[in-house]
Amino acid sequence: MTLRADLELMSRWIEPNAALLDLGCGDGVLLDTLTRDRGVVGFGVEIDPELVADCIERGLNVIHQDLDDGLADFGDAAFDYVVMTQALQAVPHPHRLLRDMVRVGREAIITFPNFGHWRTRWALAIGGRMPITETLPHPWYSTPNVRLCTVRDFEELCAIEHVSILERVMVDQRHRSNAMMQRLPNLLGEIAVYRVAAQ
Amino acid sequence: MPTDTGVGLVQARQLHFDTPLELECDATLPAYDLSFETYGSLNAEASNAILICHALSGDHHAAGRHRPEDRKPGWWDNCIGPGRPIDTDRYFVVCSNNLGGCSGSTGPASTNPATGRPWGPDFPMVTVGDWVRSQARLADALGIERWHAVIGGSLGGMQALDWTIRFPRRVQRAAVIAAAPKLSAQNIAFNEIARHAIRSDPKFHDGRYLEQGDVPGVGLRLARMLGHITYLSDDGMRARFGRDRRADQARFNFDVEFEIESYLRYQGESFVNRFDANTYLLMTKALDYFDPAQDTGDDLAAALAPASARFLVVAFSSDWRFSPKRSREIVRALLARKKRVSFLEIESDYGHDAFLMPIPLYHRALAGFLETPA
Incomplete structure (x- = not known):
């Protein structure tokens, strides 16, 4: 099985034998890979009970809960890394979750769809409608993505919340990257991948 | 064997223990019998044994039938058997009647050797801890040093939890189902x-x-x-x-x-x-008294510190006797000590009884938990 490209990218950041918390871990593919390949000691959090059972069948540690309820059950600095892929834009209180993530993890790794990408800007500015793209395929009335933000928005939130940005990589829908995306991240990057920590 | 026949006909066994058992209430049982059943076979390394702990009104008859004409099989037959989540083709399953019970283990209806009459109200108070220590002696007698898993629902889940604290090295996995770390005032x-x-x-x-x-x-x-x-x-x-x-x-x-x-x-x-x-x-009363955190200043995480098992905690959405919130207390305490734990809340209308029901998602998770490495 090949790892999804964004997961591949993140797994490069994660040191061997680290303690890792994966928020919205799905069927546990990232955790499973990191556990086997890197000796990571991992926990997952997942809201879908069928996916929780998938994780259990893989022998993973997984907690069935809604991320909206926060991470109160996890202690301060309990993990080396807290990872959340493509979920920040779907929770009702992203700022609280960000705060919780850098409390629970030494570092947090976060990915989200960049609403500042030229294609979404174009759809809104010229089309005059909420953008529907490969990254954001849902119509406005049924989208789970209720807290969309741009690269600049997110970095402003980090500043407000006293969160340091350690690294940023912009990628496209297929998780390919190039120098232009890094130079004009908010315009050319479709998906933002951040490594952050509490200041 | 086809999977729909379950474990088939089974027979209860009984073991006599004549090493006195000092109980938590300070009384001593000079000798006692334990009734139990086993399903499947113990492998050569004695590494595939699973202990099932029963709840308030349960007994050692967890699966199969005693006679072909029995109307109902054992109380957890839908979960125990060839190809079932607690798969008797792979595991050696043990279930004993708790001390103080009324299904063959020594209890208030047994004869008090001191008087020759039924124990009745003179039978000493037994606790979850007493049961676990008596089950450990049964394990010794069966040649089981370490359980592949200890599993229980409700009061049985409390026994599973107690096992992980009292005998951490003897439990590889613990499934604590529809349980609570202690009773509430309402309970x-x-x-x-x-x-x-x-x-x-x-x-x-x-x-x-x-x-x-x-x-x-x-x-x-x-x-x-x-x-x-x-x-x-x-x-x-x-x-x-x-x-x-x-x-x-x-x-x-x-x-x-x-x-x-x-x-x-x-x-x-x-x-x-x-x-x-x-x-x-x-x-x-055993339910009322159960509180593993009573010796650690009400700190459940501290009480669970010795545990080394991998845990599966399962709760059911409509269970108000031991609600999912109570299971989360156990999970939180385990997480605080970085214990390996999974938690799953099953959507169900069956209330507390759900832990006895063949809910596919529940059974899938339990089977997966048992067959993955500890």
Whole structure:
């Protein structure tokens, strides 16, 4: 099985034998890979009970809960890394979750769809409608993505919340990257991948 | 063997223990018997044994039938057997009747060797910890140094939890299902009403009803009816019974009219025929007393510090006896000590009883938990 490209990218950041918390871990593919390949000691959090059972069948540690309820059950600095892929834009209180993530993890790794990408800007500015793209395929009335933000928005939130940005990589829908995306991240990057920590 | 036959015909076994067992209440049982059943076979390394701990009114007959004509199989037959989640093709499954029980293990209905009469109310109070220590002796006798898993629902889950603290090296996996780290005031209140019903029955005779050739049936029936209300959920009761009546017209008397009345009376009646009132009193007290954090200043995480098992904690959405919130207390304490734990809340209308139901997602998770490395 090949790892999804964004997961591949993140797994490069994660040191061997680290303690890792994966928020919205799905069927546990990232955790499973990191556990086997890197000796990571991992926990997952997942809201879908069928996916929780998938994780259990893989022998993973997984907690069935809604991320909206926060991470109160996890202690301060309990993990080396807290990872959340493509979920920040779907929770009702992203700022609280960000705060919780850098409390629970030494570092947090976060990915989200960049609403500042030229294609979404174009759809809104010229089309005059909420953008529907490969990254954001849902119509406005049924989208789970209720807290969309741009690269600049997110970095402003980090500043407000006293969160340091350690690294940023912009990628496209297929998780390919190039120098232009890094130079004009908010315009050319479709998906933002951040490594952050509490200041 | 086809999977739909289960474990087939089974026989209860009994072991006599004559090493005195010092109980938490300071009394000592000089000798005792434990009734138990086993399913599947123990492998050469004795590494595939699973202990099933039963709940309040359960016993050692967890799976299969004693006679082909038995109307019902053991209480957890849907989960134990070839190809079932607790797969007897892979595991050697042990289930014993708790000490103080009334299904063959020494209890209040047994003869007190000191008097030659039934123990009755003189049978000492037993605790979850006492049960676990007696189960450890059973494990010794069966040549099981370490359990592949200890599994229990409700009061059984409390035993599984106690095992991981008391004998951390003897438990590789613990499944704590529909349980709580200790009873709430409301839980104790329900138990107290049940006990009061039994003890105020004129036929209770201060617990010496067996010597009088009597049974405190009214009290025991009431206790069971009350219990059953707490095992079901409001939605579940509504779906199953609603306001259905046995006859179309109201009869304006106190006979059974609504289906729920009929159900409760039936459950109460059949319980009186199979269960001992003194055992019911003891089991409810064991529930009330259970509190692993009492020696660690109410710090459950500290109490769980010795545990080394991998945990699966399962709760059911409509269980209000031991709600998912109570299971989360266990999970939180385990996480605080960085124990390996998974938690799953199953959507179900069955209330507390859900842990006995063959809910596919629940069974899939349990099977997966058991077959993955510890």
